[in-house]
């Protein structure tokens with residue numbers, strides 16, 4: 001979703017629900033979906049989590065509150081997907 005975030009996450013295969021043969025998710029979205037769906041147990045780095053906080057703030061306008069700082073990676077990733085869908 002951001003040029004600055006390129007290569008922030010590994011290049012995971014897509015796990016989105018769309019039935020199309022080719023997905024249009026970018027590298028960050030593919031990674032966020034893997035976390036959101038519990039398909040990876042790799043812990044997010046601080047930098048990856050900061051990216052998530054920034055996405056939630058940017059797309060939902062919701063300020064990052066202290067509870068979000070304590071969210072598990074999967075829950076944080078779901079918050080990002082929700083923000084992107086707003």
Ligand SMILES: [Zn+2]
Pocket residue numbers: 014015016017023024025030
């Ligand atoms: Zn996809």
